Amino acid sequence: MARPSGSDGGITGPRVRQAAERLFARHGYAAVSMRMIAADVGIGAGALYHYTPDKQTLLADMMETHLRSLLEAWQAVAKHDGPICALDAFARFHIRFHLDRPDAVFIAYMELRSLSSENFAQVEALRRQYEAVPEDIIRAGVDQGLMSVADVKLASMALIAMLTGVNTWFREDGRLDRPTIEQRYADLARSLVGVSRP
Amino acid sequence: MARPSGSDGGITGPRVRQAAERLFARHGYAAVSMRMIAADVGIGAGALYHYTPDKQTLLADMMETHLRSLLEAWQAVAKHDGPICALDAFARFHIRFHLDRPDAVFIAYMELRSLSSENFAQVEALRRQYEAVPEDIIRAGVDQGLMSVADVKLASMALIAMLTGVNTWFREDGRLDRPTIEQRYADLARSLVGVSRP
DNA sequence: CTTGGAATTGAACATCTGTTCGGTTTATCA
DNA sequence: TGATAAACCGAACAGATGTTCAATTCCAAG
Numbered sequence: 001m002a003r004p005s006g007s008d009g010g011i012t013g014p015r016v017r018q019a020a021e022r023l024f025a026r027h028g029y030a031a032v033s034m035r036m037i038a039a040d041v042g043i044g045a046g047a048l049y050h051y052t053p054d055k056q057t058l059l060a061d062m063m064e065t066h067l068r069s070l071l072e073a074w075q076a077v078a079k080h081d082g083p084i085c086a087l088d089a090f091a092r093f094h095i096r097f098h099l100d101r102p103d104a105v106f107i108a109y110m111e112l113r114s115l116s117s118e119n120f121a122q123v124e125a126l127r128r129q130y131e132a133v134p135e136d137i138i139r140a141g142v143d144q145g146l147m148s149v150a151d152v153k154l155a156s157m158a159l160i161a162m163l164t165g166v167n168t169w170f171r172e173d174g175r176l177d178r179p180t181i182e183q184r185y186a187d188l189a190r191s192l193v194g195v196s197r198p
Numbered sequence: 199m200a201r202p203s204g205s206d207g208g209i210t211g212p213r214v215r216q217a218a219e220r221l222f223a224r225h226g227y228a229a230v231s232m233r234m235i236a237a238d239v240g241i242g243a244g245a246l247y248h249y250t251p252d253k254q255t256l257l258a259d260m261m262e263t264h265l266r267s268l269l270e271a272w273q274a275v276a277k278h279d280g281p282i283c284a285l286d287a288f289a290r291f292h293i294r295f296h297l298d299r300p301d302a303v304f305i306a307y308m309e310l311r312s313l314s315s316e317n318f319a320q321v322e323a324l325r326r327q328y329e330a331v332p333e334d335i336i337r338a339g340v341d342q343g344l345m346s347v348a349d350v351k352l353a354s355m356a357l358i359a360m361l362t363g364v365n366t367w368f369r370e371d372g373r374l375d376r377p378t379i380e381q382r383y384a385d386l387a388r389s390l391v392g393v394s395r396p
Numbered sequence: 397c398t399t400g401g402a403a404t405t406g407a408a409c410a411t412c413t414g415t416t417c418g419g420t421t422t423a424t425c426a
Numbered sequence: 427t428g429a430t431a432a433a434c435c436g437a438a439c440a441g442a443t444g445t446t447c448a449a450t451t452c453c454a455a456g
Binding site: 201202205206210241242243244245248 | 402403404405406407
């Protein structure tokens with residue numbers, strides 16, 4: 001009564017990560033048991049250990065993968081001429097990327113405390129790397145006299161928090177659609193850094 | 199071997215809520231056991247049930263108390279003449295209140311998913327009530343031609359997210375002190391809603 | 397000095413936790 | 427067709443989980 005027909009490791013692997021992501025985002029890492037994940041996938045709890053050495057690694061891999069794909073996706077965006085254009089691209093990119101992956105985003109921001117110290121260091125390094133992106137843009141803008149903020153680092157943290165906040169209220173069937181939201185946040189980003197209006 | 203000397207319900211009650219708040223914020227609601235809370239207070243796990251009917255109520259009471267005191271504290275702030283002044287006061291108030299209660303804030307924003315549906319409805323109602331504060335301010339500002347945003351509700355959500363974000367990076371011994379941070383965020387809030395600079 | 401009740405212990409409860417492992421079935425390749 | 431290895435089950439482990447409860451001790455009021 002083991003190895004039922006239709007079983008396939010190539011399919012089950014992604015399904016495990018997928019189920020874990022949804023469940024972790026919904027209930028939190030600590031509140032989700034391996035048995036819940038297994039039940040969601042439709043296998044026994046023991047079979048999970050063919051796809052992850054343990055629960056902690058499952059979480060860490062998930063967060064690391066998310067942050068790496070975030071950085072990669074940003075690097076894939078074509079280079080822009082000028083800080084103002086770059087800021088606009090960044091705001092739009094951030095909104096789009098985050099709206100498309102609400103569960104992964106939620107976990108990456110909320111379950112840092114559930115990571116072991118080694119895994120935390122890894123993830124934190126990636127997060128800082130991404131935080132440098134808006135910081136560099138704003139610094140360049142200020143240096144060129146195109147933007148005006150009193151503190152570049154604080155402004156870039158404020159910008160990220162503002163943009164990421166979209167995930168707390170966005171609903172698929174809500175009042176505003178994605179392109180509109182993207183536009184609005186890009187406008188707010190420009191205002192935030194004091195881009196002089198025409 | 200029960201009821202040791204020095205025991206006092208009037209003292210233990212607050213200490214329970216205090217310990218629970220710190221532990222919930224640090225490790226998450228699901229990851230904290232009643233035995234951990236009890237150990238932190240220095241009593242047995244069973245004694246906790248003199249101060250809360252159950253773990254869920256402990257969390258819900260905590261969040262409700264926090265949100266009520268948030269609303270109350272805002273109402274205690276003197277009324278301001280004009281939306282621009284009100285926005286400034288709100289930004290400063292929000293930063294100050296949140297920097298003073300990082301644990302309670304963290305829990306109120308992160309453990310909504312750990313609430314039973316009845317408790318969630320209660321807390322959510324209070325949260326919406328607070329969200330109406332900046333919304334009303336910005337709407338007034340726009341109506342009077344003093345501020346300029348494309349979407350009032352979106353802008354107010356963006357503002358709250360931006361301000362609340364301070365808790366993710368603030369460190370007591372960091373580069374910036376509280377008054378400076380307050381000032382910087384108030385400046386950013388003005389910029390965000392397009393207050394025309396002199 | 398008695399008495400009542402508040403405060404607390406410690407054991408007990410059924411159930412759940414992450415993880416391991418021997419055994420079993422199925423697909424794949426020679 | 428036969429062998430190999432991947433995929434999976436189901437039981438088991440030791441310990442932790444929230445919660446209840448009888449028993450015990452202390453404090454304060456009468």
